[in-house]
């Protein structure tokens with residue numbers, strides 16, 4: 001099995017590991033664009049049914065290729081990069097090849113973690129503003145990266161988010177985090193989110209290194225592989 005190194009790799013692995021990921025990044029960018037267009041356009045109904053059929057065919061085409069479920073299996077193949085590189089592609093908040101990810105980008109500067117994010121209309125909660133659940137998710141990802149500063153990577157124990165002002169959509173969001181205290185396996189941090197220099201949200205987070213370390217996570221039970229989301233055709 002490929003060695004699991006640098007699970008918190010970020011800016012230092014900006015380029016895709018190979019041409020396959022490069023192509024997948026392009027597909028993911030197209031799906032992001034599609035999502036943005038979907039929630040901000042109003043084509044006539046029959047055109048939408050045509051589009052749905054095309055997309056269903058595209059999904060079937062994709063599904064007929066070899067399938068890989070879960071990051072551990074991606075790295076086990078030996079052809080898709082290390083855990084850090086695969087995460088850089090598939091992480092649901094930061095992965096360039098995962099269209100669910102806005103994505104959040106991160107880097108370390110001195111004793112601080114710095115991040116950036118941009119949320120389009122698909123992320124709307126309050127009018128014109130990022131949904132609070134996404135603000136929390138962005139923080140969880142960003143703080144999970146920021147704990148790299150403490151060298152005892154762990155899982156989120158708690159994440160307490162304060163919402164000071166609405167976080168605007170279609171705006172560059174700036175993130176900052178620092179460690180406030182470290183006690184053995186526990187890393188305490190604070191994080192901030194800014195839009196146009198205004199503090200929109202802040203958080204206090206505790207990350208805890210599991211007793212047996214992060215690598216023990218790979219021994220957890222695997223979820224079911226088969227996932228068949230309902231389609232409009234099946235009446236959902």
Ligand SMILES: CCCCCCCCCCCCCC(=O)SCCNC(=O)CCNC(=O)[C@H](O)C(C)(C)COP(=O)(O)OP(=O)(O)OC[C@H]1O[C@@H](n2cnc3c(N)ncnc32)[C@H](O)[C@@H]1OP(=O)(O)O
Pocket residue numbers: 004007083140141144145154155156157158185186206208209210211214215216217218
């Ligand atoms: C193979 C892959 C490897 C690389 C993977 C990289 C993945 C990257 C992921 C990045 C992440 C991305 C972000 C995500 O999405 S992380 C996903 C969201 N988080 C989770 O799912 C975490 C679920 N919880 C757990 O797994 C366990 O509870 C953890 C691991 C957190 C602790 O379980 P463990 O058995 O180790 O704990 P312990 O009982 O020995 O307690 C230890 C100490 O901690 C204190 N305490 C415990 N809980 C809390 C709490 N809630 N508040 C305050 N304090 C708490 C406790 O009192 C004790 O203190 P003390 O008595 O010692 O003073």
